[in-house]
Amino acid sequence: MSIKKQGGLMGQIEHDLLDEKPLDTLLRQLILLGGSAGSPELRSWAALELRGYGHDDDLPSYRKVNAPLQIDGAVPGGIVRHETIGSMDIPDFAREDVNELVPLRMGVSEIQSMVNQHRADRIVKLQPPGGADLVSYMNGTRQMNGHITSLYWSVSTIALEGVLDQIRTRLAELIAELRSGTPEGQILPTPAQAANAVNLVINGRGHRVNIAQASHGGTVTPEVSDAQPRFWTRARLVGASVVGLATVIGTFIAVLQFTF
Numbered sequence: 001m002s003i004k005k006q007g008g009l010m011g012q013i014e015h016d017l018l019d020e021k022p023l024d025t026l027l028r029q030l031i032l033l034g035g036s037a038g039s040p041e042l043r044s045w046a047a048l049e050l051r052g053y054g055h056d057d058d059l060p061s062y063r064k065v066n067a068p069l070q071i072d073g074a075v076p077g078g079i080v081r082h083e084t085i086g087s088m089d090i091p092d093f094a095r096e097d098v099n100e101l102v103p104l105r106m107g108v109s110e111i112q113s114m115v116n117q118h119r120a121d122r123i124v125k126l127q128p129p130g131g132a133d134l135v136s137y138m139n140g141t142r143q144m145n146g147h148i149t150s151l152y153w154s155v156s157t158i159a160l161e162g163v164l165d166q167i168r169t170r171l172a173e174l175i176a177e178l179r180s181g182t183p184e185g186q187i188l189p190t191p192a193q194a195a196n197a198v199n200l201v202i203n204g205r206g207h208r209v210n211i212a213q214a215s216h217g218g219t220v221t222p223e224v225s226d227a228q229p230r231f232w233t234r235a236r237l238v239g240a241s242v243v244g245l246a247t248v249i250g251t252f253i254a255v256l257q258f259t260f
Contacts, residue, residue, distance in 0.1 A: 045198055064103055177197040
């Protein structure tokens with residue numbers, strides 16, 4: 001029996017992930033899985049990745065890439081193209097949104113199309129939000145030595161492919177998390193299991209749940225494994241305990257000395 005028939009829709013996504021099916025197809029399958037499982041979290045994340053993130057939506061960190069700001073324009077004596085500028089060359093009121101960190105809010109199909117269209121030059125020019133108005137302002141205030149015709153980010157297609165790979169990897173992690181938290185014989189995760197998986201994999205919150213598979217009608221018990229504290233957290237806890245103990249002892253000795 002195939003993986004798809006054994007595991008229903010979740011098994012089909014697993015199968016198609018291994019077959020390197022297109023990312024947009026996999027995300028649409030995840031929307032269907034979210035509908036069957038009654039999970040708005042699964043549907044919402046997949047839909048945002050497909051349609052793109054609006055300006056009011058929180059953009060995940062994996063959708064932000066570094067790229068140089070560049071301008072085209074005219075200067076005394078010639079034409080400039082692909083001239084790199086720094087964020088300090090941007091007017092201060094716009095630096096929060098226009099700097100060397102590029103927010104990629106478009107859907108996965110649009111990102112893939114940009115990669116495909118620029119296989120030769122491997123660079124995609126992306127205009128910052130309000131870029132045309134910003135250019136007009138900079139030309140009007142003569143901040144640059146010359147006349148700017150365009151302002152854009154020069155984004156490497158390697159960075160764009162990296163974002164697509166990050167999304168595919170998170171999808172695989174989601175399915176793996178759902179699989180590990182779903183008891184054997186249960187085709188769909190519960191809404192709570194799906195919400196926890198999204199919080200853990202996408203939002204970096206929640207806890208990992210492992211299902212101990214029972215045999216011969218035994219009881220299935222979920223094992224919740226909390227993340228272990230980092231080494232610097234443990235060091236702070238130990239240090240705080242030592243300092244606290246020393247403070248208590250010092251206070252006690254001071255009281256004894258005062259009494260006698």
